[in-house]
Amino acid sequence: MSCCNAKGLMPLSDALETMQNSLSKVCEKITLPLSEALGFTLADNVISSKNVPPFNNSAMDGYALHANDLAAASESNTIQLKLVGKSFAGSPFNGNVEAGSCIRIMTGAVVPDCLDCVVMQEQCLADGELITFKHAPTVNNNVRFVGEDLKVGEQVLQQGHKLTPRDIPLLASLGVATVDVYRQLKVAVLSSGDELRSLGETLQQGEIYDSNRYSIMALLSRLNVEVIDLGIIKDDYALIKAAMLKADQQADVVISSGGVSVGEADFIKEVLNEIGEIGFWKLAIKPGKPFAFGRLPNSVFFGLPGNPVSAIVTLYQLAVPAMAKMSGEKLKPALRFNATCKEALHKAPGRTDFQRGFYSLDEQGKWVVSTTGNQGSGVFSSMSRSNCFIVLEQDRGNVAAGETVTVEPYSPLMD
Structure with missing residues (x-):
């Protein structure tokens, strides 16, 4: 039995597998104009109905001709050909080109079938x-x-592919005017805590601004989901239950931050037990141990910890892959590679640790990574100054300067 199982903590890999196996696609298929489809996930394979390009065409401005006509050309033996016409983009040359002749041609213009090469204009007089x-x-x-x-x-593209700016011109080149995609997930977001205040309010003793909701919604805005902001809910059982039921009626996914620890005023777990079910709670990761996954009557629930770094780490590492599965998107493994750690890192065995770092190339062209300093789960400046996670394995202990570590650069969701 591992140290994590002995303490009742589920390893990260088991949590990811559990969610992927228990979740299914929930989004219906819709048809969108290509101009509105960026960021949506394809509901069907895209098969080419045309050849691209649809005709032989020139890659240069120059002259199209028979290659054999210039077989004897060299620096000392120039050859002259007679110009008999022009082929412009959209206005092809339709005549015959006899041996000893050529046509003027522009980039993208049709190369007549009888000709077999193009010489760029800079090499001609x-x-x-x-x-x-x-x-x-x-x-x-x-x-x-x-x-x-x-x-x-x-x-051309596979079902489950999320359309990027690189894909739109590809589909346009095929004349694709509309695409079948999955609709957006609806995601309700709420924060729980008596100490939380909205931006613009004056803080009293013991109060803090609600930053988690803003970080969560900022990341969600890059997922092409419909966000429903339910604001701040007080630490009151009845209010939390009412908010959860409201969210469940409106959304496919409900995300809360705070209220999933073991404090006397943490009611999220109790509400989830009453009106839904808990899949798991407490993971062997740092930061983010009190992450909760479960179900409400009509939606999936992700309970993020209240500490700001813990909230964004668990959202990114756990909830985002789960929502991708629900959206019909085919999952892609995160990019990871090895780098030399420039400083010593503190790490106790027992939990997978996502420390915040900054990776770069050294003078020898090798990857190195530095810590961003204080790794406390409440120190969000460690996220702001970083460009990657330093992923330290569950059973690993302290890291000495010069050791090799795994680096996971932030995806565009976090950049």
């Missing part, structure tokens, strides 16, 4: 209808061929 060439091109030089990018029947 034009004198009226006579074009002088000094170099012999290879066959197919500067020609982009039918279907070179995409062929009819080829799978």
Whole structure:
């Protein structure tokens, strides 16, 4: 039995697997214009109905010709060809091009089937209808061929792919006007705590501003979900129950911060037990041990810890992958690589630790990483100054300067 199991803490890998196995896609399919589809997840495979490009075309401004006509061209033996026409983008040349002749051609214009290469204009000298060439091109030089990018029947994008700015022009090149995607998840967010105050209010002794809701909603804004802000709920059982029931009626996912620890005023767990069910509670991670996962009658519940670093770490590492599964998105493993740690790090065995760091390349071109200082779960400046997590394994202890550690750069969600 591991040290974590002995203490009743679920390892991070088990928590992730449990959520992935217990969750299913909840979003219905909708059809959107391509111009509105950025950030949505494809509900079907996209198959090419066209060749891209649809015709042989020029990769350069220059002259299209028969490569054999210039076979003898060299620095000392220039060859002249007769100019017999032009091919512009949208206005192809439709005549015949006999041996010893060429046509003027622009980038993207149709290369007639009878010609097999394009010479860029900088390598030619034009004198009226006579074009002088000094170099012999290879066959197919500067020609982009039918279907070179995409062929009819080829799978372009896969179901579960989240559309990026790189995908939109690809689909547009196929003439795709609309796409079938999954609708946005609806995510309700609330904070729990008598000590919390909204921005703009004057703080009294023992009160703090509610920063968690802002960090959670900021990250959610990059997930292309519909956010429902339920504000701050007092540490009152009846109020929390009412808020949870309201959220459950409006959303697919309910996210709370605070109220999941073991304090006398932490009622989230009790409410969840009454109106829903708890999947697990208390994980072998740091920060973020009191993370809760469960279900309400109509929605999935994620209970984030109240400490601000714990809240964003558990949201990013646990809730975001779960919501991706619910959105129909195919999960991609986080980018991780090894780096040399420049300072000693304190770590007790027993929990996977996500310390905040700053990675870079040293003068020898090798990856190194530094700590951002105080790693307390309430020190959010450690997040603001960082660009990565230093992921320290569950059973690992203290790290000495110069040791190799695992670095996980922040994804665009956090950058």
